[in-house]
Amino acid sequence: MGLFDLFKKGDKVGKDSAIDSSSVVKSGAKTSKKDADRDVVTKLSFHPEWDVPQEQKYVFNFLANDLAPLKPNQLSLSAINIEPVLANGSWNVKAFFRSSLAEAIELGEIELLILDKEDNRLASHYFDFKELGVIPAESARPWIFNFPKSAITAEDVPAEGWKISFNLLSLRGHQLDLDDTWKKQLPKEQQEKLAEIVKTLPKLGKTEVNFTGLQTKLNDDNSLHASIFIRNGHDKAINLEQLPLEIVDARGEIVAKGSFKLDPVLTVQPNTTKPWTFIFPAQLVTAEGADLSRWTARVPQ
Numbered sequence: 001m002g003l004f005d006l007f008k009k010g011d012k013v014g015k016d017s018a019i020d021s022s023s024v025v026k027s028g029a030k031t032s033k034k035d036a037d038r039d040v041v042t043k044l045s046f047h048p049e050w051d052v053p054q055e056q057k058y059v060f061n062f063l064a065n066d067l068a069p070l071k072p073n074q075l076s077l078s079a080i081n082i083e084p085v086l087a088n089g090s091w092n093v094k095a096f097f098r099s100s101l102a103e104a105i106e107l108g109e110i111e112l113l114i115l116d117k118e119d120n121r122l123a124s125h126y127f128d129f130k131e132l133g134v135i136p137a138e139s140a141r142p143w144i145f146n147f148p149k150s151a152i153t154a155e156d157v158p159a160e161g162w163k164i165s166f167n168l169l170s171l172r173g174h175q176l177d178l179d180d181t182w183k184k185q186l187p188k189e190q191q192e193k194l195a196e197i198v199k200t201l202p203k204l205g206k207t208e209v210n211f212t213g214l215q216t217k218l219n220d221d222n223s224l225h226a227s228i229f230i231r232n233g234h235d236k237a238i239n240l241e242q243l244p245l246e247i248v249d250a251r252g253e254i255v256a257k258g259s260f261k262l263d264p265v266l267t268v269q270p271n272t273t274k275p276w277t278f279i280f281p282a283q284l285v286t287a288e289g290a291d292l293s294r295w296t297a298r299v300p301q
C-alpha cells in the first residue's frame with residue numbers, strides 16, 4: 001500500500017486542535033489589532049518531494065475544503081483518521097498540520113498526543129517536524145504520523161471524538177517550579193537567578209527524576225542545611241512523601257544521611273525543577289574532615 005492509498009474518498013476531517021504559535025516558534029511578523037480577529041483560510045500544501053496523482057489531489061482538496069478557518073498566528077492539527085498497522089501494532093494517524101502564520105516556518109522535535117473525547121491520553125510520541133519540510137504561510141499540509149505500539153496505551157482505536165494535539169508541557173520547555181514559601185521569602189532578583197540556573201542544567205530524560213545540589217551550609221551546631229534542585233522530567237507531577245537522602249562531599253565520603261517525611265506532601269509539577277532545603281540534624285552529620293567545596297545529593301538505593 002502506497003502513501004496516498006491511505007487517504008481515501010470516504011475520509012472526513014474530525015476535531016481540530018489549535019494553539020498560539022508563540023508556544024512553538026518566534027514569529028517575525030506582527031499582527032495588528034484589526035487583523036487579530038480575522039479568519040485565515042489555509043491553502044492546501046504538499047511536501048515538495050510528493051508526486052501526487054491527480055485523482056488523489058481531488059481527495060486532498062475535498063478534505064482541505066472541510067477545514068475550519070484559523071485565527072492569525074496559530075498552529076493546528078486537524079484529525080482525519082487512524083488506521084492500525086496489523087503487522088506491528090502501530091497507528092497511522094492521518095491529519096493536517098496547519099499554520100496561519102504570515103511567513104513560512106520549519107519546526108523541530110515536538111511531542112504529539114492522541115486524546116479521546118474525554119481528553120484521556122491514548123498515545124504519545126515525539127516527531128521530528130523537519131520531515132514535514134518548510135510549511136508555507138497560511139497553509140495546510142496533509143501528513144501521516146506513525147505512533148509505534150510502544151507509544152500507545154489504549155487497547156482499541158477510538159471511534160469518534162478523538163483528536164491529535166501538541167503536548168504543551170513539552171513545548172514550553174523545562175521551568176522553575178517555586179513553592180509559595182520560597183516566593184514569599186526570596187526577592188524577585190533571586191527568583192530570576194534560580195530560573196536562569198535551571199535553564200543551564202543538563203537536559204533531563206523524558207522519565208527522569210534527578211536531584212542536583214544547589215547550596216550547603218554546615219552550622220556551628222553541626223547541623224547541615226542542603227538546598228537541592230528536585231528535577232522532574234516526567235509529563236506528570238510527582239508526589240514525595242518520604243525521601244531518603246545522603247550528601248556526598250568532594251572526597252566521595254557520605255557526610256550526612258537521613259530520611260525525610262514530607263508533610264504536607266511535596267509535589268513537583270511536570271517538566272519542572274523545584275528547589276527545596278533539607279535540614280540534617282547534628283546526629284545525622286559526620287562533619288569532621290568534610291569538604292563541601294564540591295558535593296552531590298543522592299537517593300540511596
